[in-house]
Amino acid sequence: MAKEEQLFIDTPERNKEGREWQERSRFRLTKEHLDLVRHIEGFPIAKDEDIINLSDPPYYTACPNPFIGDFIKEHGKPYDPDNDAYRRQPFAADVSEGKNDPIYNAHSYHTKVPHRAIMRYILHYTEPGDIVLDGFCGTGMTGVAASLCGDRKAVESLGYIVQDDGTILDEKGRPFSKLGARKAILIDLSPAATFIAYNYNTPVDVRAFEREARRILDEVERECGWMYRTQHVVDGKVQKDAKGNPIMGKINYTVWSDVFICSSCSGELVFWEVAVDKEEGKVRNEFPCPHCGADLTKRTLERATERVYDRDIGEFITRARQVPVLINYSVGNKRYEKEPDDYDLELIRKIEESEIPYWYPTARMPEGYNTEQPKVSHGITHVHHFYTRRNLWVLAACMSKPKSLGNLRLRNRLLFLVEQLVLGMSRLARYVPRHYSQVNQYLSGTLYIASQVVEVSPWYILNSTKIKNLTRALLKEYVGACTTYCSSADSTLLRDACIDYIFTDPPFGGNLMYSELNFLWEAWLRVFTNNKPEAVENKVQGKGPREYQELMEKCFAEYYRVLKPGRWMTVVFHNSQNRIWNAIQEAILRAGFVIADVRTLDKKQGTFKQVTSTTAVKQDLVISAYKPNGGLEKRFQLEAGTEEGVWDFVRTHLKQLPVFVEKSGKAEVIAERQNFLLYDRMVAFHVQRGVTVPMGAAEFYAGLKQRFPERDGMYFLPDQVVEYDKKRFMVQEIEQLSLFVTDEKSSIQWLRSELEKKPQTYQEIHPKFLRELHKAPHEKLPELAELLEQNFLKDDNGRWYVPDPGRQSDLEKMREKALLKEFEEYKEGRSRLKVFRTEALRAGFKACWAAKDYKTIVEVARRIPDTVLQEDTTLLMYYDNALMRLDE
Known part of the structure; x- marks a missing residue:
């Protein structure tokens, strides 16, 4: 088989398409190309030759891609x-979807979404040949x-059925996509x-x-294997062969331990010796000093x-003292353990x-x-400090070998x-005694030592099984360009x-500092992240919640620009903080x-922070958002600020909902089909486009009931309600959403849901209300009696009910x-507002927006506290848009 054919293997049609793209895409990245894109946000920090050497244009450029127009022209x-x-x-x-998949596990990374999960979304939203974008691609799942x-x-492994003509049926046998x-x-x-x-x-x-992977590892072993040899010792005696020479074992790994100083007697103690229970494989919380x-x-x-x-840097450094305490090695197919002896210590010194x-x-x-x-705990200030001299040498040798290939x-x-x-092979790898394997025992998302x-040793990590598994997992002849x-x-x-x-999994607040965590990898590649546009909260970079949100707004604005009207974007969200959720x-x-x-x-398997943090979100959220089609936007320009504009948006939005x-x-x-969320989406649509909202909530709710059929508290288009009724008939009950009562707005929603079940007296509803109430510290929440009087009606028997x-x-x-x-009282004051009625702020901001009083x-x-502003979507929306208009 020719090399060219090995790149694209599938049907003859796809073969032809792939070969044609390859034939027409023999591009060479030059310094002139780099000059064309050097001004682009995110251009990496590196020498031009290092960017060029790493790139494989047009499929890959380690910089903004000057050939992307050719890709769109070919495939778009x-x-x-x-x-x-x-x-x-x-x-x-x-x-x-679980993470135990060979492709997913072929290369570690701080966080990524399983490709099998992403396939479900792509199959749902696209047709064969469509172009999918991920602007925060990570490892490229x-x-x-x-x-x-x-x-x-x-x-088919997803549980779908693929028919002979390529039609894909879901789990219930309904066609929904094409292969x-x-x-x-x-x-x-x-x-x-x-x-x-x-x-x-x-x-x-x-x-x-x-073939080349095995050659490189064999070549490095012939050259550097002597560094990983140790004398085979049994019961304290060096074992010898028939000729009287010491039997040498091949080191799999060496355990190094920190050394500490006793706070009572100032004596030195090796942590491994005083704190580790070798039999149990546990670290004791308390232990006696061996000296005093x-x-x-x-x-x-x-x-x-x-x-x-x-x-290497030409200066003295102070580093944490670590000593070798255990060597795991193999003689033949058997594994042994020993304490380092004079031979081992002399080898390390050499x-x-x-x-x-x-x-x-x-x-x-x-x-x-x-x-x-690592700087504070161990004095690690430079990349090479993360390695023992032995591992630094061998890693450098391994990295050098592929570069000679044409x-x-x-x-x-092979570099991958x-x-x-x-x-x-770095000091980030922790010793985990109860694990059989010590491969990749570092904590993802940290640089913890x-x-x-x-x-x-490299051969312990990249053994023949690993190479075979990697070959099977990754190196398939993918047919998609x-x-x-x-x-x-x-x-x-x-x-x-x-x-x-668009499918995207962007960074969320201060969850992970990718530019810091990737620095070790990038140091070996010689091309570094330009973190100026990195969308994170990071005090060192001078980025707080406001800067993070502004950066994310720029990214989503770019997504909006390049996405076709009427198409969808899926955003994966993982952060436990409300303000980050609202910022996104x-x-x-x-x-x-x-x-x-x-x-x-x-x-299924959480990240390190999800597992260890009590507040972390254990399941990621997936946001489905669409770009309104051009028809709605054009009509809205004519109808903006009118009642017809409101209902045009609602009709269009209902079409997009499940x-x-x-x-x-x-x-x-x-x-999203409930009245209050439809109202919120309508208001947001108007405000984000700088338009006055033409009606209040009550008028909107009344118009909603007049214009759209309602079922189970949700609103539908006439043709949709027919479908809903048919399917609703097939199930016995409806699963209600949980409603958390934290402020006035959620209190009113909760009361409405309760009183819609049946009218109730104050005495009946009061204890239930208190059970559900979890008021925010800043919230000036009216008493229950006042909430009932301002929002509901009471019949002759003293029972409160939802008015028509x-x-x-x-x-x-x-x-x-x-x-x-x-x-008005808040408006006239000058001091910080510590306790206030959030609904009053929302009503006031809405009135100011209508009056174009952005300054107020x-x-x-x-x-008001910045945390409150960041955690309230309505207040944040009015503030951001008012601020933008003041700056114009």
Whole structure:
């Protein structure tokens, strides 16, 4: 088989398409090309030659891709508004996919979404050949998913049925998609991430890869294997062969332990010796000092340090003292353990004093949140400090070998293989005694260095089984065209309305500092993240909640620009903080998207922070948002600020919402179809476009009841309600949404849901209300009696009930008058507002918006706690838009 044919293997049609794209895409990245894109946000920090050497244009550039226009021209389908028949409801099902998949596990990363989960979304929203974009691609699972949508076995493994003509049926036998690879554009700010993504999504000669991988490891072992030899010892005696020579074992790993100083007697103690229970494999919380007998804990100890000359940076450094305490080695197929003896210590000393004949990175670690811990705890300030001299030498040797190959793609795939040693061979690898394997025992999402680290040999990590598994998992002949490049998500270089679907998993607040965590990988690749546009909260970078939201708004605005009208974007969200959730929603809405659905995505195994944090969200949320089609936007320009504009939006929005969702045999309430959320979406649509909202909530609710059929508290279009009634008849009950009572708005919603069941007296509803109430500290919540009087009516028997729409409007006007009166008090004050009525602020901001009094909105907003502003979507929406108009 020719090399060219090995790159694209599927049907003859796809073969032809792939070969033609390859034939016409023999591009060479030059410094002139780099000059064209050097000004683009996210251009990495590196020498030009290092960017060029790492790139494989047009499939991969370690910088903004100057050839992306050719990719769109080759694969894109121009948007034609006059003949656009695309229609999709949001993917309205919770997804659960595990991480135990060979492809998923082929390369570690701080966080990623399983490709099998992404496949479900791509199949739902796209057709074969459509272009999928992921601007925060990480390891490129979106690209893998897009390609595997053309793999019958992969699609069938999701529980779907693929018919002979390629039609895909869901679990209930309903057709919903077609078999066929989708195209993918993968972008990330991190060169490390894009390099991983490129290798995941670019085919290569399988046999050549496996052959060269084994050759490199064998070559390095012949050259450096002596560093990982130890004398075989049994019962304290060195074992010898028939000739009387010591039997030598092959070291798998060496355990190193911190050394501490007793706070009572100042004696040195090795943590391994005093605190570790070897039989149980546990670390004791308390232990006696071997010198003075004092009871100690790790927190009471002072770390022992040593001052050494660092020849690489030409200065003395102070580092934490660590000593080798255990060697795990193999003789033949048997494994043994021993304490280091004189031979081992002399070997380590010899290596320490030797010059390494290969290049290795000596860059200083950046200032940051994650980089502070190794600096403070162990004195690690530069990249090479993360390695023992032995592992630094051998890793440098492994990294140098692929670079001599002429085949760029094969060379990069071998670098991808060796790159997996960067963390596994570092001091980040903790010793975990109860695990059989010590491979990759580092904590993802941190640069934490434990008191017991494991120095692992490269052959222990990259054994023949690992290479075979990697070959099987990754190196399939993917049929989908994919291009990957390094850039900021707000500067894609794509033309308007050229993307068919967006799946994205962006960074969330201060969850993970990718530029810091990727620094080790990037140091070996010689290309670093430009973190100026990195969308994170990071004090060292001078980025707080406001800066984070502004960066995310720019990214979503770019998403909105390049997505075709009427198409969908799926956003995966994982953060436990309400303010981050609100910031993301606000950024999505500000860009022009309309949110249609929120579901859960269970990746089954949590990240380190999800497992250890009591407040962490265990399941990710998935936001489905759409870009309104051009028809609505054009009509809205004519109808803006009118009643007809309101109902035009509602009709269009209802078309985009799921009609019926079944879960565990129950009909699920679709939150977005409830009146208060429809009202919120309508208000947001107007405000984000700088238009006055023409009606209040009560008038909106009344109009909703007049115009749209209602079922189970949800509103539908006439043709939708027929479908809902049919499906609702097939289930016995409806699963209600949980409603948390934290402020006035949620209190009124809860009271309405209770009183709609049946009218109730104050005495009946009061104890139930108190059970559900979890008031925020800043909230000035009216008494229950006042809430009932302002929002509900009472019959002759003293029972409160929900008024009909006509009476509701009168009550709403009376309540709004009272709220605005209270807002006037806030408006006239000058001091910080610590306790206040949030509904009064919402009513006041709405009135100021209608009057174009943006200054008052901004001034009052700046007097309330920033956390409250960031956690309230309505207040944040008015404030952000008022601030933008003041700046104009």
